[in-house]
Amino acid sequence: MIFFWRKFLNYFYILFFLFCSFIMGSAYSENITGDNTVNSTSNNNTTQKKFDANGTSLTISESTTLSTDSSQTVNIFTKNNGTVTVESGSSIFSNGALSSNTIQGKNQSGLTVTNSGTISAGNSKAINLLDATNSNITNNAGGIIKSNTNTITVTATNDNDANNVTINNSGEIYAEDISRSNTPSNAVKSEDDTDNITIINNSGGYIHNNNDNENAFRGSTVFVSAVSTATFTNSGTIENKAGVDGFALGLNGSGVTVNLKDKGKVIGKISIEGSGHTIKLQHGAGQGYFYETTGDGTYDLEDLDGNPVVKGSAGSIGQAGNEMLDETLSYKSLNIRKSLTRFKKSEEYLNQNEAWGELFTSFHKRKEKKSTLRLGSKTTSVGANIINPISENKNFIVSVETGLLNISQDHDIKKNGFLAGLHFNEIEIFNTNSELFILGGANYNKSERNILTNTTTTGDLNVTDSYENYQFLMGAKTNLDNLFSNSSMNSSLPDISFNFGYSYTPSHEESKYFTWEEKDIYNGSIALSDEYEIINDEKTNFYFSWIADARSVIDDNVQVFYVNGVKGSYSQNNDLKKELSLSAGINYEYKFSENNIFLMSLDGLQTSQDTGGLQANLNYNLKF
Structure with a gap:
């Protein structure tokens, strides 16, 4: 009898366990087919x-x-x-x-x-x-x-x-x-x-x-x-x-x-x-x-x-300022040439005994072109050009400039630079009466760029650098009439100029990961230019001026760089080595009195490298 009750209890426990499992399974699992929604009115969300x-x-x-x-x-x-x-x-x-x-x-x-x-x-x-x-x-x-x-x-x-x-x-x-x-x-x-x-x-x-x-x-x-x-x-x-x-x-x-x-x-x-x-x-x-x-x-x-x-x-590493060295040389040369034109039309030039100077501010914007690695950029600059006659035919030139270059991909370069040299009003070159300028100087650059990296807790890093580059500019200009001495043409032809630029950047090292070897670049250009008088009387001189410039890189070396000690190199795309530029402007000079002269000019720039720009120049001469 005892054996019977023990066996009965064992079966009871088994059946009870199976029953509970069935009940629990029904409560905690639901087989679904078709389209089903659990929402705020559902009672089956557990x-x-x-x-x-x-x-x-x-x-x-x-x-x-x-x-x-x-x-x-x-x-x-x-x-x-x-x-x-x-x-x-x-x-x-x-x-x-x-x-x-x-x-x-x-x-x-x-x-x-x-x-x-x-x-x-x-x-x-x-x-x-x-x-x-x-x-x-x-x-x-x-x-x-x-x-x-x-x-x-x-x-x-x-x-x-x-x-x-x-x-x-x-x-x-x-x-x-x-x-x-x-x-x-x-x-x-x-x-x-x-x-x-x-x-x-x-x-x-x-x-x-x-x-x-x-x-x-x-x-x-x-x-x-x-x-x-x-x-x-x-x-x-x-x-x-x-x-x-x-x-x-x-x-x-x-x-x-x-x-x-x-x-x-x-x-x-x-x-x-x-x-x-x-x-x-x-x-x-x-x-x-x-x-x-x-x-x-x-x-x-x-x-x-x-x-x-x-x-x-x-x-x-983005090439940044290195990729733009040839253009920077070209725009500096254009700035000097336009300034010399205004100087030669001023009263100071006629008197040959007084210094002449102008303040300028400029803005250039270049569009990006991915296929040639042309970087988008914006450049804002302010500066001054000062020309002081030191003899009847010779002038001393000083140009100072400070600016900020904003390059795409979070890269900024602050620039401070100067150029100094001589301008010859008239000099004979290959039996042709010409004018000539020769300038040399330096730029001091402070660079800050943001790079992406997996070595910081933010995923990016600001990398800084300070470096110099040295520049040399030279240009000779004459009138096309002088090249055709036997010409019987009565109309005035534009001026023609031949220009040369050289830039040298020593090797330098950024604060993290990136090192640059030295860089040389040589520029050459041919330009046509002219000025057209609109108003010219005792008090007012208002004229239009233009320069059309065709520039090309004559020679440059491959830029060698290192990323964390590993060598790489960059060669500028050939399409970036050539540039056609057209700069045109209006120039207004007003003579308040014999001792007070005001000059203002506004120039526009457009190039084949999709660079557009404006430059304003201001001169006020007060004599005592």
């Missing part, structure tokens, strides 16, 4: 949603939270073409401390997850794509996908496929757990044996973790491995908050392509293992950058904007 047919969809809306204390709050297993949509303000949680795989997409194809709210796991894997193919995850701006570790994971097991997966982020994806010895803590990870994985972090997207593990597989914010091909594109920010010695990006396997674009930032080292990888950089023409890389993997570097890039890490 039950697991298990997809039970192909083409099933689930939408969480109206700021509702679908939440369980277990794993796999949304379970898509062997059901294809499923859709999960989390609208703004809504959430899906697996809350338990050991809960994982908030959205489990296992052994399926065609899953689409679109998140504008929050998807969160208490432990690991907010989204787990296990042996999954042809799946798409989109995290929109404002969306959050988070877990303690391995927030979005793509994994292949037992010779199954995990391929053709796209992860597109414009919101925030992160693994919030601080490193735990050998526990991986990636924000996004595609593991070995996956293939054709595409990860895109758009502008405004933020992917981060906090793991200082020395193993890139365990510690990288984003880890990408592939059998034959995968792509990671960053225009936003990826950051390992453990610091710049942690890994932000890890590559392994074969054929991973990394695209670092726009103003996207990488904060933390880049680990490269495996083979056949490619890092493509597209931060803009002239943008400087330096990315520290580690590992024994093989990779190629490409700068899609045409900037010279050096390997041994990944670095490039």
